[in-house]
Amino acid sequence: MIEKYEKAGDILKNVKEMVLKIVKPGVRLLDVAEFVESKIVELGGKPAFPCNISINSDAAHFTPKRNDERVFKEGDIVKIDIGAHIDGYIADTAITIDLGDHDDLVECAKRALENAIDVVYAGVNTSEIGAVIEDTIREFGFNPIVNLTGHGLEPYIAHAPPTIYNVRVEKGVELREGMVVAIEPFATDGVGRVVERGECEIFSLVAIKRLRLKREREFLEFIVNEYKTLPFARRWIDVSDVIIARLVKQGILRSYPVLTEVGGGLVSQFEHTLIVEEDGAKVIT
Numbered sequence: 704m705i706e707k708y709e710k711a712g713d714i715l716k717n718v719k720e721m722v723l724k725i726v727k728p729g730v731r732l733l734d735v736a737e738f739v740e741s742k743i744v745e746l747g748g749k750p751a752f753p754c755n756i757s758i759n760s761d762a763a764h765f766t767p768k769r770n771d772e773r774v775f776k777e778g779d780i781v782k783i784d785i786g787a788h789i790d791g792y793i794a795d796t797a798i799t800i801d802l803g804d805h806d807d808l809v810e811c812a813k814r815a816l817e818n819a820i821d822v823v824y825a826g827v828n829t830s831e832i833g834a835v836i837e838d839t840i841r842e843f844g845f846n847p848i849v850n851l852t853g854h855g856l857e858p859y860i861a862h863a864p865p866t867i868y869n870v871r872v873e874k875g876v877e878l879r880e881g882m883v884v885a886i887e888p889f890a891t892d893g894v895g896r897v898v899e900r901g902e903c904e905i906f907s908l909v910a911i912k913r914l915r916l917k918r919e920r921e922f923l924e925f926i927v928n929e930y931k932t933l934p935f936a937r938r939w940i941d942v943s944d945v946i947i948a949r950l951v952k953q954g955i956l957r958s959y960p961v962l963t964e965v966g967g968g969l970v971s972q973f974e975h976t977l978i979v980e981e982d983g984a985k986v987i988t
């Protein structure tokens with residue numbers, strides 16, 4: 704189990720190095736997303752979710768559409784959030800790439816993540832992690848995003864308990880030895896909260912129900928076999944929008960709309976996956 708987590712983490716370390724070199728003004732977002740997803744496969748893993756590329760005020764859940772022509776622009780602050788799994792054992796990591804002049808905002812999220820990792824050991828309360836993240840971000844003069852969180856990782860579940868807030872909370876939970884968790888501080892010069900902005904290209908299976916239409920049954924079977932409960936991109940699958948909408952409506956699929964900073968602030972993010980140890984943590988990404 705640990706070996707599989709570590710292999711997934713090693714794949715992401717390699718992919719991150721490569722991504723840093725290819726994200727530039729004029730490059731298509733779709734080319735970067737497809738590069739990431741195919742490299743993960745080439746290196747022996749599978750994408751745990753679509754490559755998320757969230758730019759400027761977007762914080763999470765953006766992935767390009769099929770034939771998306773959008774390109775990176777001079778000045779963009781780009782969050783690349785990637786996941787790989789080996790037999791369901793997931794590693795999840797994110798970096799911010801600055802195509803503009805946002806040094807402090809980028810440094811702030813990076814430092815918040817480092818400081819948070821420093822206080823992790825078996826027995827630490829998640830409220831302490833949140834407090835460290837919040838304090839670090841506020842010291843830089845920015846705001847943590849209060850409704851985006853870190854999380855546990857379980858086989859084929861990319862967002863498992865416990866929730867790891869990026870702010871102090873009244874009552875957190877204790878991390879135990881052997882838990883695999885992702886910590887992901889988001890910092891902004893905006894309000895510190897995200898809202899959905901409509902566009903949605905990511906979905907995942909949440910329930911299996913009986914379906915009358917053959918086309919829908921076949922599609923559901925494909926999802927179960929191919930992705931299980933892991934998120935997938937609209938552009939990965941060959942099915943009509945009508946079918947997707949029908950399955951969302953029936954509570955079979957859930958959608959992940961793009962989350963954007965409510966005040967229009969710029970957003971930075973860093974994320975690592977770690978295994979909680981008796982006296983510390985092993986970062987695998």
Ligand code: MN
Pocket residue numbers: 784785786795796797887974
């Ligand atoms: Mn992530």
Ligand code: MN
Pocket residue numbers: 795853854885887974
């Ligand atoms: Mn995550």
